[in-house]
Structures are given as structure tokens and as C-alpha cells.
Amino acid sequence: MVNKKYLLNNQDMSQFIANGYLLLKPDYPAGLHQTIKKRTEHIFESGDPGNRILEQVPELYEIFDHPVVKGTLQSIIGLNYIMQPHRNCHVNMPDSKGQGWHQDGTPRKFQGWNHPWRRHHRSRMAMAFYYPQDVSTEIGPTAILPGTQYYDALNDTESMPGLPICGEAGTIAIVHYEIWHRASANLSSDKRYMMKFLFHRTEEPKEPSWNLDIGSADLWNQIGSTNDIDITRHPILWKSLWNWYCNQNDDSAVSQPDTLDVHQLVQELDQKAEVAERMEATYKLGTIGKAAITPIMDQLNNGISEQNSLNLSAALSAIGGPAVPVLTDMLRHDSDWWKRACAADTLGDIGKDAKDSVQSLIEALDDESDWVRRNATNSLGIISESLEDTIPALIRAMEDAQPFVPINAIFALTKIRKSRPNDDSLFKDVEPAIHDGLNHQHERVSYYSNYALEQFNQI
Known part of the structure; x- marks a missing residue:
């Protein structure tokens, strides 16, 4: 520190x-x-x-x-x-x-x-x-x-x-x-x-990690340009991220569904729309919260493009905890691997509020899709809950044939270990598994294994 x-x-x-x-x-x-x-x-x-x-x-x-x-x-x-x-x-x-x-x-x-x-x-x-x-x-x-x-x-x-x-x-x-x-x-x-x-980052925000001055928290009107270069203003987006950094919910930012046209906002997430408009729509849907989930899911299930699925997933991230049940259901039951991959990724982006999805993410480590397994591994490292189940699952993921999966597993274990330097008993089986990774046939897996051991030795 x-x-x-x-x-x-x-x-x-x-x-x-x-x-x-x-x-x-x-x-x-x-x-x-x-x-x-x-x-x-x-x-x-x-x-x-x-x-x-x-x-x-x-x-x-x-x-x-x-x-x-x-x-x-x-x-x-x-x-x-x-x-x-x-x-x-x-x-x-x-x-x-x-x-x-x-x-x-x-x-x-x-x-x-x-x-x-x-x-x-x-x-x-x-x-x-x-x-x-x-x-x-x-x-x-x-x-x-x-x-x-x-x-x-x-x-x-x-x-x-x-x-x-x-x-x-x-x-x-x-x-x-x-x-x-x-x-x-x-x-x-x-x-x-x-x-x-x-x-x-190795752990989700618990409180502001900078020198927070409570008396001057509303700074958004002061922002808009830097060095004479104008930028597009996104105050709803900025405030959402400020709240995430502070680990706080702002109930005053929640909009009533009848004050915004939810279906119109969902349509504005189409990749053909101006990118600034898509960002505005994403975070306006976030302020609507639970009432926006069904229209978003209806659109996700409407045969849209992969990129548009990512845009809708970003809106579910902005909504946060209320979206976890539908995302978990998508991860467990959807027949489309791309949507399962989006669900696994979005649950991780939501973070600690998605802790109820950990067991489903662990099950997803056996998914037939490489990309679902990759995203699930990464998300388990971000959420970092139920470690008595998560850590053994990530150790098993190091044996995956797709190199991206063991790389993500090694990095997830490294982040979890660094965030819990005093919990030695949880990690007794981790270092031997990572030692085995030093001899992996894929050079990047071996490289990340060596890196992880160096990080562990600094604790």
C-alpha cells in the first residue's frame, strides 16, 4: 500500500x-x-x-x-x-x-x-x-x-x-x-x-481506492474536454462507473419504465446506430433495471448478429444483479454456444453481484464450446466466491486442451491468490498444479505458469 x-x-x-x-x-x-x-x-x-x-x-x-x-x-x-x-x-x-x-x-x-x-x-x-x-x-x-x-x-x-x-x-x-x-x-x-x-485488478471494488472527497462527489459538469479536445459527454455512463468504483448503488439514478421507451432503447443497441447513441442507450437501460430485462432478452432470442448480442450483453451488465438469473439460465440451457459464451462473460462483468452463478460457471467449464469455457474461467476469477469449489475447478481447467482456457485458469488463480495473501490453506493444491504447467506443450501456458509462480513467491 x-x-x-x-x-x-x-x-x-x-x-x-x-x-x-x-x-x-x-x-x-x-x-x-x-x-x-x-x-x-x-x-x-x-x-x-x-x-x-x-x-x-x-x-x-x-x-x-x-x-x-x-x-x-x-x-x-x-x-x-x-x-x-x-x-x-x-x-x-x-x-x-x-x-x-x-x-x-x-x-x-x-x-x-x-x-x-x-x-x-x-x-x-x-x-x-x-x-x-x-x-x-x-x-x-x-x-x-x-x-x-x-x-x-x-x-x-x-x-x-x-x-x-x-x-x-x-x-x-x-x-x-x-x-x-x-x-x-x-x-x-x-x-x-x-x-x-x-x-x-485482483479484486472487485469494496470502497474507493483513491482519496475520496465526499463534499465534491458531483463532478460531471466539470468534465467534457481535455487539452482543447472535445469529447462526447456520457454522464449516465460516467456516473454508473463512478458508483462501481465506489461499490455503491445509486437508487436515485433508477428510472421508471414509463419515462423512457424501453423498446426504442433496445433498438438503439443495433450496431448500425452511432456508437455514442448505443452507449447512451446501454446505460439508460441500466437505470431502468429489472423492467428492461425482458425486452433485452426478447431481442437476444431474435436471431440477431454476434456483435448485437454483445451490445445487449453490455446493457445487462449495466443492469447488474437483477439480470443474473436470466443470464444463468442462458448459460445453462441455451442451445446457441455464442449466447452461452455471452452469458458467461457478462456474469463476470457484473462481478460480485453474480456470486449466485458460480456453480453454473463451474459447470460451464465442461461446455463443448472452447469460448464458453474460456469466458467461464475468466469470470470465476473475477467473481472470486465459493472458493472451496472455485479453486479446484480452476485447477481442473488447467488441463483443458484449448490453450486459452488453462491460461485464463492460471491467471484467475493468480489474481485470487494475490487478493487473499493470508489464506494459505485454500491454495495448498494450486502451486503443484502450476508447477506441472511449466512443462506444458503450449509455450504461452508454460510462460504464464512461470509468471504465476513468481507472483506466488512474492506473497
Whole structure:
């Protein structure tokens, strides 16, 4: 736990919720960034180290151990957060043309997988972009689109000015994992190095993890632009996420069904609608709550596209606990594997309020669909309840033939263990199972097993 003086305040947190990023400029020792840059340049002479950049440039530990960085991450993703084993150094070569706008984790083929991915609004993961050198607009900085972390598509990128992240060596941007970003064109003769690291929440919010000032909680009218870049305002969405971070329900936000056209809002979740309108409809349905569930489920059962199913699932996430029974029923009984996968994922996104679904998620680890099993494994790690049943089930999931499932199981067990450092008896069978994973035929499973054991040894 870091000193409270390094935690964010209300204004910082509300800006992160709305804009999706914060810029940090910690005071590091003189020469540290130059050392990191020189070592990185030397390593790249032999090829891209990929995930092993931290092992080969151990000075990077000092970057992320700084109390300003730790205080920011603790404020956003909670106590006991962990660094994810995937990280990379992105090199922007001289005279590069730059990239198109994208989100990380975009759909790609993996052993036949080529389906849309659900974008999650609640910050269970954050990214850090770190520069070991001075970066100006000429050298191809990473650019972001503030406020787009809740969008699964961009309707008009030409009219959306990006924000180039520039600054002296040691500049760090902490961003929402889902924010749209790109490498800008490098107009210089120098290589630009940017280290990207991922960090994960290990437990759901119990209380605000920043310096909450009760007297200034209503900040939404102050938010709307940053650095002269306007963003679309989503006050209902922002307030919903603020309440999630605070682990509180806001009964005053609940709308009566007759004040909003529920069926019209459901129609506005169609992927053909403007993305900003879809976000508004999603969280308006969330404020309606239980009365919106039947119209949403009717639409889900109406033969809609996979992407539209994800949009409807996001609305069920916004509704939260009241949607758990219908999602559990869908997971257990629906004949469509895609809808079962959506249900498993959405139950995890709802979090602790979905604790009654744990046994159904455990049963889903035997589902015939790889993707249902993958999502169920991830959700069990988020909900983290009924551990006397959940932990043995996740150990068994490590034997799954689909690599994504044991990877998720290992990571779920790691998060649960880090969130319960004093409950040794619960985890007596976990480390032997993860040791077995070191010899797994799939390289990523072996890599994640080694990572998990390192995390366990830090407890």
C-alpha cells in the first residue's frame, strides 16, 4: 500500500473515467531513462525481446515502483493489483507512416477464432505507456482518442482529433485498456521507443481506492474536454462507473419504465446506430433495471448478429444483479454456444453481484464450446466466491486442451491468490498444479505458469 498522498483525488478519478487517461511525470533519478534507452537499443540489435523486455531491462522495475505510478494504479485498479505477463517495447522507426486507430485485443484468428470481442467498460485492467527518451510530435508519439475507451467502433475517425502523448524522458500515460490509440508518423531520423505494460485488478471494488472527497462527489459538469479536445459527454455512463468504483448503488439514478421507451432503447443497441447513441442507450437501460430485462432478452432470442448480442450483453451488465438469473439460465440451457459464451462473460462483468452463478460457471467449464469455457474461467476469477469449489475447478481447467482456457485458469488463480495473501490453506493444491504447467506443450501456458509462480513467491 502506498502513502495516501500519492493516491488520486476526485477530480483525477473523474477525469480518468471520462477521458480514459492520465499523464504522469514522476521524479526519477538522473540518468535512469538514458540507461534504459541504451540497454533497450543494445537488446534490439539481437531482435525484439517481446514479453521478456522486463527481464532484459531490469531498470524498468524502478519505473513502475515509483510511488506516483503505484498510487495512480492503486487508485484506478485497486489494492493488490498485479503486472500482467504480457508487455512489449514498441519501436517507431524513422520515416514510418504511423498506424491506424485501434484497440488492443482486436479480433484475430486464433486456432480458427474469428469472432467479435466484448469491450468492457469497468477498469479491471489498465495500460502504461512509458517513454525512455524525449518525445515530440516529430518523432512519432503514441496518440490516443480521449473518451473513446467505451466505444467498440469509431464512426468518423477523420473528425476525431487525436491527442499525441509527448513529453520528456520519463513521461508515463496511464490509460484505460480499451482506449483507441495509434503510433503517429515518425518524421524524424531517430527511433522512438515506447514501453507498454499491462496491469490487472485482483479484486472487485469494496470502497474507493483513491482519496475520496465526499463534499465534491458531483463532478460531471466539470468534465467534457481535455487539452482543447472535445469529447462526447456520457454522464449516465460516467456516473454508473463512478458508483462501481465506489461499490455503491445509486437508487436515485433508477428510472421508471414509463419515462423512457424501453423498446426504442433496445433498438438503439443495433450496431448500425452511432456508437455514442448505443452507449447512451446501454446505460439508460441500466437505470431502468429489472423492467428492461425482458425486452433485452426478447431481442437476444431474435436471431440477431454476434456483435448485437454483445451490445445487449453490455446493457445487462449495466443492469447488474437483477439480470443474473436470466443470464444463468442462458448459460445453462441455451442451445446457441455464442449466447452461452455471452452469458458467461457478462456474469463476470457484473462481478460480485453474480456470486449466485458460480456453480453454473463451474459447470460451464465442461461446455463443448472452447469460448464458453474460456469466458467461464475468466469470470470465476473475477467473481472470486465459493472458493472451496472455485479453486479446484480452476485447477481442473488447467488441463483443458484449448490453450486459452488453462491460461485464463492460471491467471484467475493468480489474481485470487494475490487478493487473499493470508489464506494459505485454500491454495495448498494450486502451486503443484502450476508447477506441472511449466512443462506444458503450449509455450504461452508454460510462460504464464512461470509468471504465476513468481507472483506466488512474492506473497
